[in-house]
Amino acid sequence: MRPLSILRSSAIFVLFLMSACGAPEESLESSEISAGIAMREEVVGVQILDDxxxxxxxxxxxxxxxxxxEQNALSIPKLQGDPRFETIRSEIEAVLTSEDRIPSGSLVNGNVYNFWQDNDHIRGILRRTSLESYAGDSTQWETVLDIDELANIESANWVYKGRTCLPGxxxxxxIHLSDGGKDAVSIREFDLDLANFIDGGFFVGEAKTNIDWVDANTLLVGxxxxxxxxxxxxxxxxxRLWRRGTALENAEQI
Incomplete structure (x- = not known):
């Protein structure tokens, strides 16, 4: 079974069966969890808990x-043991990987860009086509960035987290990339027209970063x-205000 299908199907199926299956018998009772959280101190009327x-x-x-x-070992057999499991899993997988999905996109310089995942592109590809092709019956797509290929080259568990583009x-x-899907991302400057990362361009290492453009040579970075x-x-x-050609650690705090 493909990793993408396993993750998506299991996640949705868990939500579907939570009320039916209940918590595993071996899991902690809510009273035990509550008892384990002891009040440590009070500061200006706010209780700070020792978790x-x-x-x-x-x-x-x-x-x-x-x-x-350990929790997976308790939960997965209960979920997969339900007689409805395989039918629902197969139906969900068919919907998520259907070639009939509408490829929603954004229009950039006359081209439509779309991020697409399927059984051949587990991590996904950023692709583009002309507006005319997009409106036609047989759309011809060109790959701009292949996340599966990038992950293989860099031996990383890259998950695409979107892009922040320069107005104008x-x-x-x-490009925002997460190693394993966590909140922290690495950020790299990318040229959609040339379909490659910018050599010596803006780069922010892994962190829970917020970022946006001020102009072509200046970024706002948290x-x-x-x-x-x-x-x-x-x-x-x-x-901080980060100007091109300067070190990120020297960016001006505002």
Whole structure:
């Protein structure tokens, strides 16, 4: 079974069966969880809790992954053991991978751009076609960026998280890529017309980054700039003005 199909089908099927199956018998009772959360202190009337499961925030740690595997071992047999499972899984997969899906897109410099996933493109491709071809009966697509190919070349688990394009020149974009699908992304400058990443262009390493264009040579960036720059959930609490040709760490805080 294809990885994309497994993930999508399982996720949707879990939602469908949650009320029917209930929680696994071996899982923690809500009373146990509640009892495990003890009040630590009060600050200006706000209760701060000591969460015994805070270690799960380190989502790729050995302990968190082992815990997730244990929960999967409890839940998956219950889901797959339901007599409706295979029928519903097959129906969902057929819808998600249907070639009859409407390829919604965006118009950039006379071309229609669309991000597409199917059984041949598990991670997806960014592709384009002319407006005339898009409106015709047999659309001819050209691949602009192949995420599966990029992941193989770079030995990374890339998940496409979208693009932020320059107003007035939407062919110049910032591509957002997540390693494994987490909130943190790497960001690279990309030229849609040339269908390649810009050598020496804007680049932001993995972080929970917010970013946008000011002009062709200037960005607004909220990212990880070290001590004091992030909230407790790992998102930016400062905003900086980053000019092309300068180091990101030297960007001016505004």
């Amino acid at each position: 015994p499961f805070i270690w799960l925030e380190e989502v790729e740690s050995d302990d968190a992954l082992a815990w997730a595997a 020149n939407p062919s110049r974009c910032l 990212s990880d700039f070290g001590d004091g720059s992030l909230t407790t959930s790992g998102y930016a609490r400062t905003l």
